[in-house]
Amino acid sequence: MAPSMKDVAERAGVSVGTVSNVLNRPDRVAEATKAQVLAAISELGFVRNSSAAQLRAGTSRSLGLIVLDLANPFFHDVARGVEDVAEDAGYAVVLCNSDEQAHRENRYLQVLEEQRVRGVLITPVEVGSERLDALRRRGTPTVLVDRHDPNVNCCSVAVDDVAGGQLAGACLLDRNEHRRIAYVTGPLKIRQCADRLNGLRLAAKEAGLDPDEAITVVEMPALNARTGYEAASRLFRDGTDITAAFCANDLLALGVLRAAVSTGRQVPDDIALLGYDDIDFAADAAVPLSSVRQPRRQIGRAAAQLLIEECDNPITHAHQQIMFRPELVTRESTGG
Amino acid sequence: MAPSMKDVAERAGVSVGTVSNVLNRPDRVAEATKAQVLAAISELGFVRNSSAAQLRAGTSRSLGLIVLDLANPFFHDVARGVEDVAEDAGYAVVLCNSDEQAHRENRYLQVLEEQRVRGVLITPVEVGSERLDALRRRGTPTVLVDRHDPNVNCCSVAVDDVAGGQLAGACLLDRNEHRRIAYVTGPLKIRQCADRLNGLRLAAKEAGLDPDEAITVVEMPALNARTGYEAASRLFRDGTDITAAFCANDLLALGVLRAAVSTGRQVPDDIALLGYDDIDFAADAAVPLSSVRQPRRQIGRAAAQLLIEECDNPITHAHQQIMFRPELVTRESTGG
DNA sequence: AAACTGGGCTGGCACGTTTCAGTGATCGGG
DNA sequence: CCCGATCACTGAAACGTGCCAGCCCAGTTT
Secondary structure, X not given: OOOOHHHHHHHHOOXXXXXXXXXXXXXXXXXXXXXXXXXXXXXXOOOOOHHHXXXXXXXXXXXXXXXXXXXXXXXXXXXXXXXXXXXXXXXXXXEEEOOOOHHHHHHHHHHHHHOOOOEEEEOOOOOOOHHHHHHHHOOOOEEEEOOOOOOOOOEEEEEOHHHHHHHHHHHHHHHOOOOOEEEEEOOOOOHXXXXXXXXXXXXXXXXXXXXXXXXXXXXXXOOOHHHHHHHHHXXXXXXXXXXXXXXXXXXXXXXXXXXXXXXXXXXXXXXXXXXXXXXXXXXXXXXXXXXXXXXXXXXXXXXXXXXXXXXXXXXXXXXXXXXXXXXXXOOHHHOO | OOOOHHHHHHHHOOOXXXXXXXXXXXXXXOHHHHHHHHHHHHHHOOOOOHHHHHHHHOOOOEEEEEEOOOOOHHHHHHHHXXXXXXXXXXXXXXXXXXXXXXXXXXXXXXXXXXXXXXXXXEOOOOOOOHHHHHHHHOOOOEEEEOOOOOOOOOEEEEEOHHHHHHHHHHHHHHHOOOOOEEEEXXXXXXXXXXXXHHHHHHHHHHOOOOHHHHEXXXXXXXXXXXXXXXXXXXXXXXXXXXXXXXXXXXXXXXXXXXXXXXXXXXXXXXXXXXXXOOOHHHHHOOOOOEEEEOOHHHHHHHHHHHHHHHHHOOOOOOOOEEEEOXXXXXXXXXXX
């Protein structure tokens, strides 16, 4: 068994209370005594038992963060933002990966609640999770990340995907004066995919174009590079007057790029390309890829700030729904 | 305050011990009583306090995993492997990201020890960490991941980088009969970079070539795509008879690929390319990239198995050093 | 010299759970 | 009718820490 404060106290010839004071309020202990206790601690290799401390304290200094996929750079950067803020506020962060599986999400919610975390940041697999609602009802503050709550009964932080689509459309239609563009996307039942299309259509209208005419929607079953390659292959095979493609994420765009390179097309001269997310590889692609960037780390920071604010002032706290605006990053794939 | 077992017991009209039995040994409780207790639990929204449980138990059912960078797909997949095995054995995994900073690593080691995790899996920032050694001396089993312990006093799992370099060399020199190749690498003081070069030289000798003549080493200060681009730009500018490049990781290779595409060179006809790590983007690059793949998930699984074995049989346990062999994945960038 | 002050320490309770010895109650067998 | 066995439950101790009331004593004030 690991040595306890009692062992330390005996060795140092003091009481347990004094050992506790050395650890938690060192200024209340005389120098000589403190030195003795510290010596005993290091000789015995004492390490505090945080279970006991937390049990006694009745509350922990930690937050839970449940994301859909830690491998996804979006969530990874969100997590960094959360850690930044949490660390400054003296909170620890427990990282959980739901893998988009509801049962994993529920298990983690259970574990976090058993650990008595002070609050939870989560991108739920599905909206309206019963388990999550129960947690909130029992008094654990909750913040939604990259989601919004239709009935505002918790804070949330998300990004305006309509604005992102509009930004992309303005770049291709206004600035570079493309007239026929493709929107390569995953399933339109995914809100992000649909929102970005809506933004794109808005941009077309603003450019004085008929969206139905100017935009060819290529809806694919997934959002990865292979799917992008297939979409582009189909597009190229059918022959088309399209001169630009806006893709619902960078992976699709990289797939389109590969199809272009392998069929000898020049980017951006034969076809301009615009992605979404600005993943690391966008800048390093064979033709550096223009993209719509979301303020990922800031999202995490804002979410953590909201949560900590609610944890620290549960009474005066008012729920907020924060919406960030994305930003356009232009590189070679859309020309000058 | 969250309701405790005492509250549940009062509401159900039973003793605390019975509530505990309902939760932990339901077969020892009569059906009628069990139903009453479960009803009380759900009415009060009782959730067990794991701090108290763990304090009483004296031991936890969890493992710590400290990696250098969770954004790196290598560690991400290792973590998945660890979770696979841990879950089956009924252990929870606490994920920690040291970010290659010794002070973060030390802080996490402290936290894990305070939480009384049963064992720790770690890729240490530096070998010979005093804090890690102390943890081990105090009796917490430890497994090194992607590292070896010179004095075998703990288990470890790593990959044979010399074999990986040799595999790469055999592919380019034997199979595709290149005679002058470049090795684009990060700092050679990084063991992995140096080992892969040694393997490559071995392959050259086996092909009956003089390594110094056949291999041009391009040592760069970093291992990212931009650096690869710069390395290739330099190589191309100087004019050279090199027909293939082996890169110490895929990011460098992607940078070289971009330099090739932007200067109108054909891959693999003008220059063949071979990377290392087989990251997701390797297959989706503008020219799909051949690469040396490490059995990442398996590494995690093996490490977790060793650790759990040691946790469960601390006495009979004998330390093991496992070395995996990497595997060659050929795609278009090295031709047929 | 007595009363007061306060720094420095002690001792014991409380946190919520698990576990185990012990208490009745019920039942079958002799 | 009694005994032992079995079953379902109770009550209390223990885990290690944090906190607080209270004690002691040295130094200062009245």
